[in-house]
Amino acid sequence: MQLTRDKALTLFKEFNQSESLYTHALSVEAVMRYAAGQRGHDPDFWGIVGLIHDLDYEKYPEKHCLKAAEILRERDWPEEVIHGVVSHGWGICSEVEPVHEMEKVLFAIDELTGLITATVLVRPSKSILDLEVKSVKKKWKTKGFSAGVDRSIIEKGAALLEMETADLIAMTIEGMKTAAAEIGLAGIE
Template sequence: MSEPLTREKANELLHKYVKADHYIVHMYAVEAIMRGLAERLAPEDVEYWGIVGLLHDLDEETCDWKNDMSTHGPVSGDILRKEGYDDQVLIDAICAHNPESGVIAHTTLQYAILAADPMSGFVKAVAQIYPDKKLASVKPKSIKKRFNETRFAKGANRQFMMAIEETGITFDEFILIAMDSMKKISDVLGL
């Protein structure tokens, strides 16, 4: 068994394997949401859940996901194992954010990452339609309204976002957790 993966080491891995700023910022946003969800669902595992969020797209620039989506997630697992981290719970959670990887969410952690990934982009998209493009201006009702507009941020999978309800968190509460979590790092996110 490998040593536990710390947040510091996870961040080093992120920067080793991912170079595009927009991917890195996205992963910081998902990390923040995962930490917020952990505070509510698994307070003893906030750091671990954050690492899942931080590394969920570790293979974004390494795998051939545009031609074979099933590689997105498993390649992250390969990277982690190569780097000396064989934590199967972590790897399965990363894979679960992409059902095409073959891992279908069935744990609270897996449902959380499945939902947090598209929610981060959705909240960002809503913020960007405000004149100041700031998270501080976004209201929960705006997110709910835009959620029902299928043409708005159409790449954000609504079904995946709704998977949060499998954890016992309502979608309304999820909106608040996501917004509050992302606001805490709004300077990093440029929002």
Template sequence: MAEQSFDRQAAWELLTEFTQSPHLIKHALGVEAAMRYYARLFGEDEEKWGITGLLHDFDYDRYPSLDDHPFRGAEILRERGWPEEIIRAILSHGDHTGVPRQTPMEKALYAVDELVGFVIACALVRPNGLADLTVQSVKKKFKDKAFARGVKREDVIRGAEDLGVPLDQHIAHVIEALRGIAPQLELAG
């Protein structure tokens, strides 16, 4: 049997094996882009961070219950021999798992997850998508509790704090990361 390759292509194949929802695939691509951005910023392994972002919710479409997600995904990753460092980061991205975030990669995944969803939601209601989205417009929507009400604002704030990045700068980084894949997200304007 050929040796398993744990590269971006393998991660993409795993994501698309388990995830049918276009919304969840776009979320995964957005989190991957934000993780790659932060890996470059922090001088870390961009491929590993990106793969972790791409896979963080791969089991959610099939196992959306918090009793299952991301635990089932971790089981599947272990069965298939994926690195424990990636599995642990994925487990740490949910407060309900009890896995503390310790490494920069784990903290970054938590910090970008909710914010990517929120920034995408902001871009979706703008005629130019991500092209002219500003930190100020994201923060204005952030204060509107009725907008994207599924996004836990306190998680976004805590994520930025734990990462050691001021909230405005964190929002700017995520916007910039997502602009890099705007066509894939259908948010090029």
């Protein structure tokens, strides 16, 4: 099977109508593409996995990751894609551990993109283009800010990648900047 972004996007949209979930998928895709390029891997492959990682979340939240594996297998998607998608829920809704570098990056940045988005949206500029790591770290420590983001998962992901949390935040910001307009974080005009 030839993997393409168009196929991944069509599949994602078949199972998801939520604009915020779509924007999240685009954010994760952008970071995955950026990280792959930085690490000498295939940005298209990493991006596709990032784009479809929450394939089942809207329709099957109680079976998140498990239903995605089922859907992808029914459509003959490669096992390496399925493992990547399922492993991003490690310790949350899946027992599949991230092993490949791509899987570790996905695990680490999934929650972090949400925290960064929330940080951008409370800034006067509403832009990721001028966002600094220190702003995210400040919001990280603010009790109650973006309370749905599990900081311990981000820390666990950074440890898996043997990265400092600040470096992971910086990489994620840079990746999200590559899609700033598409994800609605290019700022106010």
